[in-house]
Amino acid sequence: MRSPRTKSSSSKTRVVVVTPDPAFEQVVQDTFAAAPQVELELMSGSVAEHAEAITAADATVVVVDLHAATLDDMTSLQALVARLDGWPPVVTVTDAFDKEVMRQILKMRVADFLVKPVQPVELVRTCARVVQTPAGNEPSEAEIFSYLPAVGGAGVTTLAIQTALLLLGSGTQKTRPATCLVDLDFQHGACADYLDLEPRLDLNEIEPRPERLDRQLLEVMLSYHASGLAVIAAPSRPAEMRSFDPDTVTRLLDLVSSHFNYVVIDLPRTWFPWTDNVLLGSNRLFVVSEMTVPGIKHAKQLVTAVRERLEEGPRPQVIINRFEQRLFSTGLRRSDAEQALGEDLAATIPNDYRLVREAIDRGVPLDEVKAGNKITAELRKLIGPTTSSEKTGAEPAGKRRLSLSWARG
């Protein structure tokens, strides 16, 4: 049975596919079998046959295959698109590129169209893209969360991914905020690997002519996770320690932040010429460390260094990750961290390797593995809109202190 709207999990994408073509049905089944985030409902037959069921299906996105479509089907599609009125978005699939059919489809204001043969990756990308709901057509100002490591392996990538998934799921199904995770750890980036995605960012192509970077080129360089999360990541180059022109990186982030509601950035430990700009342009800046003496010491040094360098940037806040109440190994307690870091200590995130591992392996939010877990609760408190500006000293959501363009100048 269909679950009522109130019950549908906001992190699940419900894809309803109606197709009279068994071959396409197979493609769809194979494509989404590998995507645990997607709940697939297949309707075999034509759009005219299933028009009512589609409307009632509580879909996040509807894919209509117009294989052997009759006039009746086109009329049904038109009525369906009009009835849905933009949500859920409708994607059409046709057997071939027929000018007349395309003209009719475009007039109906479908969200997108695909022409067979449809590659699985293309189908996933299209579905993920059309469910993103950027704030209107005018450029929006993103809220930017940056994660900076104080020590290696502290959990920056894990927390950045979970933050992005939480933000993505923070809307209702109808207003899922467009969220982009940006991996700036060009040397050892792991975001794409953790989410099992193909990294598509090629900075070598952008760098010689950054002015070429527009929405279209950005789209080519984005990877989409089945949850709808957009990811910008480059293939990692462990042997290559090169820096890109700060202008290239800033331009990329400027463009990203004008097309998404939320941007989450995974930063490397090394300070590059573009690091200051990224931090200046962020709304929230988290320094991630661990519960060890050197971990706390490095976090403190980093917070001080960031403050000195960026007088006007966001206030850095420390997260102690993999926190254990009983720390027999180091003998440190929370009060020790509080004493050393004072107001800069924003949160301690509990240690739960099994939970984190499973969420990473499945590419899902921690909440989906274990509802009500403490890591998500802490993260939610930290990033949520209820985080009061008095408590953290951060700007309230949506009010950016600085824009990246400003930082660049």
Ligand SMILES: Nc1ncnc2c1ncn2[C@@H]1O[C@H](COP(=O)(O)OP(=O)(O)OP(=O)(O)O)[C@@H](O)[C@H]1O
């Ligand atoms: N709260 C947690 N509890 C248990 N294990 C965790 C937690 N957070 C992260 N981990 C684990 O710690 C390891 C390192 O995490 P992650 O890759 O996110 O760190 P990182 O700071 O990005 O590392 P690097 O310096 O290599 O970029 C991973 O195996 C991850 O599963």
Ligand SMILES: [Mg+2]
């Ligand atoms: Mg990392």
